[in-house]
Amino acid sequence: MPKIVSYSSRNSRRAGYIALQAGLVVIVGGLAYAAVVNAAQNLAQAHIASGFGFWNNTAGFDISQTLIAYSSSTSTFGRAFWVGLLNTLLVAGIGIVLATVLGFVIGIARLSRNWLVARLAGSYVELIRNVPLLLQLLFWYNAVLKSLPELRGSVALPGGGFLNNRGLFLPRPEFGAGFGYVVIALLFGLAATIALRLWARRRQDRTSEPVRMLWFGFGLIVILPLAVFALTGAPLRFSFPDMGRFNVMGGVEILPEFAALVVALTVYTAAFIAEVVRAGVLAVAHGQTEAAQALGLRSHTTLRLVVVPQAMRVIVPPLTSQYLNLIKNSSLAVAIGYPDLVQVFAGSVLNITGQAVEVIAVTMAVYLTISLVISLFMNLYGYALNVAGR
């Protein structure tokens, strides 16, 4: 006779689930409670304060790169936190842009019909992906940038810059009174181009006559701001770096730590993005290209209208996780002393205050927030792509 699961046995299974859950909650809660009690005891023994009272205390340490005003004698730990966070965002932002460009170029090169180009791009990906980022970072920093000539033997760059083992010194642009108008003209040009483009697309949908956008866009985005720039009397000067005896004065200084981090993150992440791009393009069925050609589309139009939109749908999710990896990997800055969030906050601030729990919790919360926000935006974008594609 087949065994029939009776109502009571289902009930008992249900009771088992509830008991399991309750047990789990009790165990995890108990562990957490024990951890908190132990931490309180250990902290009290070591005479370490708790809470975020330290946030407004004077920091008292220097930071080599600050995007906002910061001084070791007056600024607070909270200020140091923001300095570190901005440095992280700066390096990650630049890294993401450069890695995307390089990654797409290499990913497409890997698909090239030219055997040599495909092989070179493949070797790049294999070499870079199989060597730890930290090793590459140390290589760029210690073996390349730190072995540049010293101050005296600085390499003079065309356009008035210097390159030596203390960094890259470039002319600093100084904006005059009328420069605001140039920016306004540029923004206007961008907005007008977008509006024009929308109109052109609607018109093409209605009449199927394409509108040549290139020259309008060029005029609005490039010529218009340039004209305003000339009319307002070219309100842009450069302050050139000056070679002193012991240091370089003036100009913009790009720290070798910053440069090494950007180069290492770009080179490393680009190899992964290249694979993402390659997989995305390969995922577009070959029949799609053939169908487009059968309809008489040119190869450029096929690429733009048929292959890329479908590939992007495959590319966006893994591309997002590569961006997130880049942001998280920027924390390797601590190895070469670039003042990012981890180096400044989880390094210096933690060492001075000793408040490990608060400092680590805040640091992790920042990365978690960044991750969640970027995933959210990329999900929205991916959703829009999917909707548009259907």
Place this chain on the structure above:
Amino acid sequence: MTATANTAYLRTTPAERLPPPAAHGGLVGWLRANLFSSLGNTVLTLICVGFIAWAVPQLLRFFVFDAVWSGADRDACLASPANPEPGACWAFVRVWFSYFVYGFYPYGLRWRVDLFFVALAFGIAWLAWLSAPRRDIGAVYFFIVLPILSYVLLSGVPLIGLASVPTSLWGGILVTIVVATVGIVVSLPLGIFLALGRRSKIPVVKLFAVTFIEFVRGVPLITVLFMASVMLPLFVPERFAPEKLVRALIGVALFASAYMAEVVRGGLAAVPRGQYEAAQALGLPHWRMMALIILPQALRVTLPNIVNTFIALFKDTSLVFAVGIFDFLRTIEAARVDPRWATPVTSVTGYAFAALFYFICCYGMSSYARGVESRLARAHRR
């Protein structure tokens, strides 16, 4: 018949033979198709050839022909009349080699490390060779026997005559391998549990699993290591505070588990629904269904991804430098700045050696993953 013969547009004589295509096959044909198919392609090819002709001889010169292979100190690797532009200083690597492998592990006891390497290689070979006999025993060996054996060998048990060696003396490739192995041994089972937890229908289990996975995946490894190294000692009574290496191991293992969980989850999702239903129809209870039907298939499908996670883990072991552990890369960093070997090429040589080591290990693993993938694809097609 006559009608066709009279039709003007039909040929009556055979067409003249065309000459064969200039070069469609052979080397020339291949070159034409792959390198010189158009003007743009020809330019690209020439640029690439130029780049290779510029880079490869320089690399060969630096790393092989002008390299210094033996010597006792920095003088060997400095510019001299005999070698005006010295290349890589392999003599430096040779002198420091045992430090790179063992760290400060006592000389007389290094056979224990060697034995550990052999035992590990044996276990990996057993598991990685897909048609090896009794891979189930291999799994028991790798996940239960090997960790105990390794602990006995490396840390030492004075009771059975193996002098104990504190972890502060461990270093180099030994530590890198230990961290990676512990990460693998812990993260695979823990990752499977987390993945099952995430797919569980029990809300609290699912909540814990999702929270843990998403939290760990959202933060950098360095912060996890910091947490393990700074906060862990706070959370336990003082006398139980684990030592430095153990703390880092816990951090790495937890970090890897979260990533492994997502990989295993992908494999679980790839198992067809019918397999679950068939197992349930046979009356298998949940855990036996998972262990006997679902997991074997899920793990097989996702094996290439598991290996890729191991590769990432292996590279990430270099981050333990941040909590003051002398892994392989850290020993390179320490040796590189030794004043007795201070030459312009020492750093590059050290990094090249490290890159070679990591490349061989990671490339080996990824080749294996590709091999498994193509094998799976073949099995799938059949």
